[in-house]
Amino acid sequence: MTFTSTSEPVSHDVIRQMMMRAATVAAQALTDTEQAPEGRLRTLMESHGEVLAARGPGQPLPFESFLAMLTGDLARLLPDGVSPEEMTGVHLINDDGLFEEDLFDLDQEQREVARAVQKATRDGRSTSLTEIEQEMDQVTVNSGLRKRGTQDAYAKGRSDLSRLPAGTETEVRRLNLPSVVGQFYRPINYAALYEQWWFACPACRWPMKITRHRSRKSVTGRVRCFYRPHAELMGASYTFKIPDAGKPPALIPGSPPPAPTGAASVLAHDLRGSVPQPLPAAGYLALARGPWRYTTVPGLLEIALYDALISRGFVVAPEPHMSRAALGVGADCPGTVTVWPYLDAYDLHVDVWQRGDERESFLLDIKDFTSEKLLAKKIQADGGDDAAEWIIVPDYREASLPLLRGVCEEFGLKVTTAGEIGQRICRTAGIRWA
Template sequence: MPPSIVPAVELSNSPAGVGLSDAAVRHMVMAAAAMAAKALTDTEQPPEGRLRTLMDAHGRILAARAPGRPLTFTVFRELLSGDLSRLLPETVPAEEMEGVRLITPDGAFEEDFFDLEIEQRVVLRALAKTTRDGRPTSTQILEAEMDQDRVFSALRKRMDQDAYVHGRSSLIRTPAGSDKELRRLNLPSSVAEFYRPVAFDSVWDRWWFACPVCRWPMRVTLHAGRGGARTGSVRCFHRPHAAWGADFTFKIPDLGRPPALVPLSVPVRPAGEQAVLFPDLGGKMPEPVPVEGHKALTRGVWRWTTVPGLVEIALYDALAARGLSPVLWPELDAYDLHVEVGRGREAAEFRIDVKDYTSAILLAKKVQADGGDKGGAEWLVVPDYRASSLELLTSVSREFGMKAATAGGIGALICRKAGVAWQ
């Protein structure tokens, strides 16, 4: 979508029913389709259970499409393997769902759904504050409180800036670990409760593997080969991390032994201003870690605190290493990073908010719904791997007196203003 026509989302005469916006319809369809796609690809689940889930999801899709726009169960099942925008009513623009597929070519469930669904929900919640006198667009969708909101509230409870920075940094630097390691973090119990047993999807027998980029448990998948032979793969749930090298394969080991990982590819280090923040994995292979006695953050907290936080901390560390004095999460997270450089007429101030959205369209709508940045940030910064979203975000940010940049780009700009080298 060209940046000049990013729409401000408003309630419309959606076919899903009175009062539902197009955004709410897309979320309903996306969530139901994902439920069905997960069941369709879950060969470990009994057939009758999979069928019940598919029928439930079909009913939800029909409710979103409304009477007069029928969709047979057979066609619904076929469409699950293609472009999900075809499940939407004809009157609802596809926007962020254009080209989205929940089932990969090899028949596996596409984990990127998690990011997109949460991003849709965040936009809906923001829109709910500006529509229908503040009443939610869809009560069922919007009332559920997300984990990261609860975590941030718990961290702010003491109204202590140092304690907030320590707690949030801990969630970013240590998203998983042994019970002993986690106790050493000395987090409030209301925050520590978001560390849970390692999820089944990340376990092989009795072991799990930490992503070399984010340190959170990676997904373990088995694959059937020729002649019934099986192999396994271990891959970070965050696609950019997998592209950076957190993507491995392994042969099925002897009973009782952990698998030995083999990297699928060697990432190419970027050149220019992006090279500074590119993670150095050091060629080390993830070691098998026992499930017993270890915990990991819930997926929501990892995705919306740890993942973007890695960029925030990397930028902070890089600027500090160059002799500058950045401040993390000032005023209990009014925004993410504050930097002042120069003196007198040459002085410059940077108030930065880092966002990592899978969908640039949804991030643009979030900026529109919020009317810019509530905390006073003047720079909207995205990770270097989201550079393709910059044109759209620059156009939208300009409406609210903000600017957009990549993390490497803003780091280079700050250093130029300070008269120091970025690269």
């Protein structure tokens, strides 16, 4: 699929965003059995009204039909003539009758595209986008970290949010984060609780979703990371037998997924033998979902790539383009790596030293969108990337590369996976990656 700046009216993006938000709220209400029935009905009726507004007066949709469509392909809700794009094949409710968590990601990613389009649009043509635009939590987090003004303070704050997305009140307090950032650590969400217990994902350390499943003979529990790749591709998915009253569940791991091979194996999480233990809700805090999904999750990959290069002999540089002499290292050092340089102008700057002070530089921006179509639109709306030369996606999103390459070429950007860029950097430095 090829994206061009005139391929689709902006209004179609707005319609999809309105539909996604209304349908997401409705699907959550439809599946939330803990909410009072009258509250669920009120939410469903309000969402139905928003869907009707998005469809327009010429395409009515009875309430009963709206409810039936919530369990099917989301694209069916769109009015005639609106291309489904990133909504193609998306289901709001999964086969177990539960709300599909990827809908949160798509909603947030649509907002990012809206922000980028609004920023790039002139002559007042972005009014409708401005009206629906909402400041996202992770934008506030990053702005709060920048206010401290120094590169070291910013990098420490970003690293802390990735390494400790949930912890005790004491642990969070010791991070010494700016108050505008610290406010996003909140009590454990009820969706991640079994009575007073919760479990941290072994891949990201954020509270995992807990659900109960009833059959005619028994009730069983399921615990899985809210982030689908952690649950399905890394093994952060468990079951448990309902324990006696007052006792925490004991998790049973599922069958381990196949381990990544080749260049992707270096950055892969190995969760085998790692079974999360129950933690009490009292005294613990966790990041709000927006900062966790769009600061913690991609931050883990940024840190993993950074750590992998350090372990292979690269040295930490306070800023890019520093010489061997300035850092006090010898000719056997392959190069330097800087994380979130220039207060997060991009994610990683790697200099591979060659003869003398000559170097080959890699300026990397790591992107982890659930929808590659929305990522492609954002890159196009941004006009490429102001600072980075490479767009890097997680290895498990390798299938998105053909689409992204078609868009990135227009702006002189290169795109590949995290494992492949690590291998390319090490090959340039004459050392082994995998």
